[in-house]
Amino acid sequence: xxxxxxxxxxxxxxxxxxxxxxxxxxxxxxxxxxxxxxxxxxxxxxxxxxxxxxxxxxxxxxxxxxxxxxxxxxxxxxxxxxxxxxxxxxxxxxxxxxxxxxxxxxxxxxxxx
Amino acid sequence: xxxxxxxxxxxxxxxxxxxxxxxxxxxxxxxxxxxxxxxxxxxxxxxxxxxxxxxxxxxxxxxxxxxxxxxxxxxxxxxxxxxxxxxxxxxxxxxxxxxxxxxxxxxxx
Numbered sequence: 001x002x003x004x005x006x007x008x009x010x011x012x013x014x015x016x017x018x019x020x021x022x023x024x025x026x027x028x029x030x031x032x033x034x035x036x037x038x039x040x041x042x043x044x045x046x047x048x049x050x051x052x053x054x055x056x057x058x059x060x061x062x063x064x065x066x067x068x069x070x071x072x073x074x075x076x077x078x079x080x081x082x083x084x085x086x087x088x089x090x091x092x093x094x095x096x097x098x099x100x101x102x103x104x105x106x107x108x109x110x111x112x113x
Numbered sequence: 114x115x116x117x118x119x120x121x122x123x124x125x126x127x128x129x130x131x132x133x134x135x136x137x138x139x140x141x142x143x144x145x146x147x148x149x150x151x152x153x154x155x156x157x158x159x160x161x162x163x164x165x166x167x168x169x170x171x172x173x174x175x176x177x178x179x180x181x182x183x184x185x186x187x188x189x190x191x192x193x194x195x196x197x198x199x200x201x202x203x204x205x206x207x208x209x210x211x212x213x214x215x216x217x218x219x220x221x222x
Contacts, residue, residue, distance in 0.1 A: 043212040101161035107154050
């Protein structure tokens, strides 16, 4: 069964450093998403991406965050200057369309120290 | 707007029991997603519903649009069903899903 692949599975970074989280969505999917889950809290929406542009973003997704689909297969989330409160599990998801369910990646656990 | 409530928060059941997890939301939705999150953190989509009922193996999901309520049922529960079950809704405006806090299920042999 097709999978959404996320790398790395775990990243530790120093506060203020830039991090790039990578995702390879399912190849025929058109919609891509980033969600995050702070430990012990619920999953929160960050951003959705369609047709090579952001279609929707939450208040969390401020200027420190950016997304890119650089080569038609990868979908990346960049955090420019990480803060302690960015520590969370970051999930990438993709779907064929808005009427379809999501396929989630296994997540990247980001720890900012 | 972003109110997705699940009950119970925690549930312990004996193997073989019939389990029901509930989800209610506050305004009209275009879709509702039931997801399973394992202890390692990975999330698996179980169902996406906009009306009626769906069944997959021992799992059944129902939704009542008028009452703004959905249920996830597990028949003949098994220890491997132990996980957090999450309800997420997409409102009529917008494309993002809003997640509930999840129901932690433990099935004891």
